[in-house]
Amino acid sequence: MAETASRLPVIAGARYAKGRASVSVAPPAARLSLRAPSESVAALSKALGVALPEKPKTSITKGDVHALWLGPDEWLLIGPDGHDFAGALAKVAAFHSAVDISHRNAALMVEGAGAADALNAGCPQDLNLSAFPAGACSRTLMGKTEIVLLRLAEHAFRVEVWRSFAPYAFDFLEDAIKRDW
């Protein structure tokens, strides 16, 4: 019988903590890249059970599903591992494109009072609470890699990064925390 390949998570279980902040690898998750015109949003929101945010830099969390605004017609959906986004959208007739990217990304959790400072070591965005409140999200840069940043709480961020960049992003944040930037 043929052996089936098993998918190995990237840098699973890695964690670093020092001083005011910590970085750890989040457990595997289901992710969906969703593109749709504004006329389709209502039907898609209904099928997904979570309202797609239409304001820039905002996200909506319902239960353990996050819907992140990435662009005027682009959203990133994040749910627990195995969550069937594609199945939920299978019968939607409204025009849209949905691509499963569960395994394209890895996620890092950056937590602690120094979390924003650690991210700002490489991320040029203003992470002050007034400019980037809890629930805010944005595609941006961190060091040399593109990330999607989601602020879960004042001192907790989720960093979505492409899988092959995950070791770089982890090392970058580890270094920033080590130096307490």
Place this chain on the structure above:
Amino acid sequence: MLLIHCPYCGEERPEVEFRQSGEAHIARPQNMADITDEEFEAFFFLRDNPKGVTFERWRHVHGCARFFNAARDTVTDKILMTYKAGLPKPDITLPEKTLALTVDPGVSGRSLLPGDAK
């Protein structure tokens, strides 16, 4: 760091999230198969290189990923305004003070210093 206003995100974002993508408002000929080589050259290769206000396409590549247009002063590198793609070219009148910067005084604009060639 330069801050650029993204018309789709509705706020100023750091320059490193953006890419410049060449001159804006270049209309692609509808009759591409019929035009002469010279006309194609003019459409495809020839670009203005003005001193002063230029209209450029920019892309918020590490953000919302949208293309938009910007009016930029090539002398001061100041982005005068940004607007959504598809909107007509705005009429930009530079304030007097900025205009003065775009006028090249040349050598004659200053008095000769000792050692200058006469």
